[in-house]
Amino acid sequence: MTELMLKYFRTKQQEAQSERVYESQCPFCSMQCKMQLLEQQVVSRTSYKTVGKDNPTTQGRLCVKGMNAHQHAFHRDRLMQPLLKRNGEFVPISWSEALEKIKTHFTDIQEEDGLDALSVYGSASLTNEEAYLLGKFARVGLKTKHIDYNGRLCMSSAATGANQSFGVDRGFTNSLQEIPRTRCIMLAGTNIAECQPTIMPYFEQAKENGAYIIAIDPRETATTDIADLHLKNKPGTDVVLASALLKIIIEEDLIDKEFINNRVQGFEEAAHEVSLLDLEECAFATGVPKDQLYQAAITFGQEESGMIFTARGIEQQLDGTEAVRSFINILLATGKIGRPYSGFGAVTGQGNGQGAREHGQKSDQLPGYRSIENEADRKYIAHLWEVEEKELPRKGVSAYEMFEEIDRGKITGMLVMCSNPLISNPNANFIKKSLQKLKFLVAVDMFLSETAELADLVLPASSYLEDQGTMTNVEGRVTLREASYPLPGKVKHDWQIICEIASVMGKSDQFSYQSPEEIFNELRIASRGARADYYGITYEKIRKDEGVLWPCPELEHNGTARLFEEEFAHQDGKARMAVLNKGIGTPKEKTSDAFPLFLTTGRVMSHYLTGEQTRKSPSLAARHIESFMEVHPDTAEKYNLKDQMLVRVTSEHGGIIVRCRRSKNIRKDTVFVPFHWGGDQNVNRLVSGELDPFCRMPGFKLTTVKVEPALARSV
Structure with missing residues (x-):
């Protein structure tokens, strides 16, 4: 073959095959993983592949949602005109x-x-x-x-709780890079392994380094699997549980007196209230054995550093703000905040759940x-x-x-x-x-x-x-x-x-x-001198530093990796401990003969929010094509529910029909339904319109229900 012919065929091959690279960022969870879309054109066929890109937060990791995110963007049902x-x-x-x-x-x-x-x-x-x-x-x-x-x-109770306790809300008070070196971690109501999968290596590294991990969740999940201690509490008992832990920490003299004296207000009042608790009653109310309460409290109190992370499990409650503050109380009493490898993290749910709540969409806020x-x-x-x-x-x-x-x-x-x-x-x-x-x-x-x-x-x-x-x-x-x-x-x-x-x-x-950059430059000015100060952040700086942690008040400032090292954001520089004076109290939702079970809700790994985007991705939709109800086998037997049969779940507010899934990973008094589906599978039909009095968060995570075979009566 002549050189001229070889050149001709190479030219034709290059014309037939091409690849374009588009920089992007995952549209789903709050990890906001960096990635690239590779668009490959081979003759008349176009194919796509998403790959992770190195960055300070996830080092190039992607989960299954990120790898398949492009599928919804190219879906045939995409709206193209008004x-x-x-x-x-x-x-x-x-x-x-x-x-x-x-x-x-x-x-x-x-x-x-x-x-x-x-x-x-x-x-x-x-x-x-x-x-x-x-x-x-x-x-x-x-x-x-x-x-x-x-x-x-999603985030209102965490934001309100942090603002009330610290004077400002930035989801994490520390950077992710500190997690592997902390000595004790408490994961309260968070299933990060399914909701934020690319964050898991930080916790796995911490465990490899000898950290003791405590998980608090009514269900056994991929997250509780990494825990040394799983407190499998009744849904909605988080305030009681955290208050019991604080009582033990105080009684065992594991508090940081110097930190409390210099940097905290309200300790004496909070301590008095938890002193009135009876630990036997707390154990009964939460469903957590007293020895496990002691094990969790003493381990966290004794370690030199510790972090507490909360998420929707404790936050989407009618006392979600108080639940967040009750766990923050533990940090303040032990002095584990504003220091290396110690702090608080509210695990944001949505992609821009942090930024979107800072700049004026909330009814009571300006930028x-x-x-x-x-x-x-x-x-x-x-x-x-x-x-x-x-x-x-x-x-x-x-x-x-x-x-x-x-x-x-x-x-x-x-x-x-x-x-x-x-x-x-x-x-x-x-x-x-x-x-x-x-x-x-x-x-x-x-x-x-x-x-x-x-x-x-x-x-x-x-x-x-x-x-x-x-x-x-x-x-x-x-x-x-x-x-x-x-x-x-x-x-x-x-x-x-x-x-x-x-x-x-x-x-x-x-x-x-x-342009977006023109809007951002106005946002910078709007936030200047405020609690969420973005003034020193520019597009150029973000590109150079691969992101900037706020507050960043001046152009010469490098951003703030750790909050509260010197003072909290209240005017006097001190944090506020919450005084939760309701003791054990009456359950927010009380089971009855009519509604004998607790319902809690959450996510599955392959879907996001209402599923409107992820259900348009064939690779994701195929993993969970429909909703389901997770129920303990003993409970299923009691109510004549066979595995994979259609079941009706009913509360006083409405009813849904979903597939039964038997599992020993859940409490016998609780059922779980994910919230990514609409129609007859829309679990939020069952949830009341009652709201947290401080932040106006609905109580998604606790509803009393009854369950029965769907064919037990007419649809």
Whole structure:
């Protein structure tokens, strides 16, 4: 073969085969793993592969969700243009027509029902830029007080508890790199092995280094498997359990008196309350043997360093704020915070659960964790936003309470951005009825979710591959999600959609941004001097340092790896111990003949939130094609439940039908159902609308139910 012919064939081969690399970041959990999408073109066939990329948080690790995340972005059901509902059916329309519809309906609603009749429901999956912009849009673009977001259902009790105890909330008070060198770890209500799999090596390294691990969970999970001691408590008894541990620590004289005297307020009052507890009663109430309570308390108290991590298991309770604070009490009493290898970690659930709660989506917050009720904060933000301070609305209500306001006729219009409240909220039947009462509902999403199907207008949003912006991960590290994949169809970015709606509402001057970086630079100023201070963070610095831990108050600052080394964030520099004066008390949910079992909820590894994205990934959907109820075999026998049969689970609020899965890994008085499915499998139909009084968190993790074969009576 001649050289000319070889050159010809090489050229043709190169034309037939090509590979493009797109930088990105996983759209799912709070680890925010860095990754690359490899797009390979071989003749007319395109294939995709996701690989991990080295970074300070996960060192290139990916879990099964991250490896298959691209599948939902390329799914055939992806929305490609605006859809308007006409005569009960969605029809495609242009962006100009969609924006005109929004302008007309939003204007009419506010003229008829008042400014606060419009509401905005946001998301902890948005970038920091979009979360910031959505808060500004609600208060400046719509002039409404009614904005909240799905993070209220996820992180509000942890955030409130940390703010009350420490004066500030940054999920982890230490960096992840300190975990392997701590001596004792307490994992309270967290199943990180399934929810944040790429964090597990830190805990496995700690165990290899001799750390003693205590897990607190009603179920045996892949996380409790690594524990030296598993406290298998009854659902909802976390405050009692933590208070019992504190009582033992104090009685065994394992407290740090110097730390308490110099850096803590409220110890004497808290100590007095736990002294009134009877440990026998605590053991009975929690279902944890007294010797295990002693073993956990003494081990944690005696070790020179220790960390406590909490998550939804203790936080999604009607006393979730108190539960978080009761575990923080243990840290404060033993002086295990603000020191090397000692601290607190609230394991954030959603991808940007940390950043999204810092910059203004919450009903009572302005950017940087500023308070919407604080006059100095209001004046600062009003000046930046070029509005009069008196024009800024005051605080609104929480996410679930907005639906109660809809039911009362106070809210008549809603914009839902990248969230699926019909599935994620408690009392799901009530949520559906409320949404159907709205005069006009706009949903911004990638798919026709269960919520979007009820909308009057649906706008197509960009995916993680296309939408650049910063995210704040589980440890408080601000990362930059590079995203350069082309936008498909007529899809737009969330920040562009917000700006265009604001523009047609007559606010184009305040929403004339041309890039995410331009929005971030305004966010930096908005947060300057506040508790969540991002001022010293820039896109350039994030790229150079591979992320920056806030607070970072100046451009020369390198970020803060460990909080509270010198003082806490309260004005006097001292932490506050919680005084939990309700003793054993009455159970939040009491079983009865009608509802004899406890129900708790959670995740499975292959799915995320309401499953709207992961169920569009064939590789993930195949791992869990339907929901299920985990039940102990003895309990199953008692109620005539065969393995893999369909069972009906009923509470006083509703009922669902799921597949029975027998397992000895759960308490006999408890059943477990994951929350990633809708319809007749939507477990949140069973959960009440009652809320934590401090943070307005629903009690997802504890409901009393009855179970029976699905065919025992008619569907």
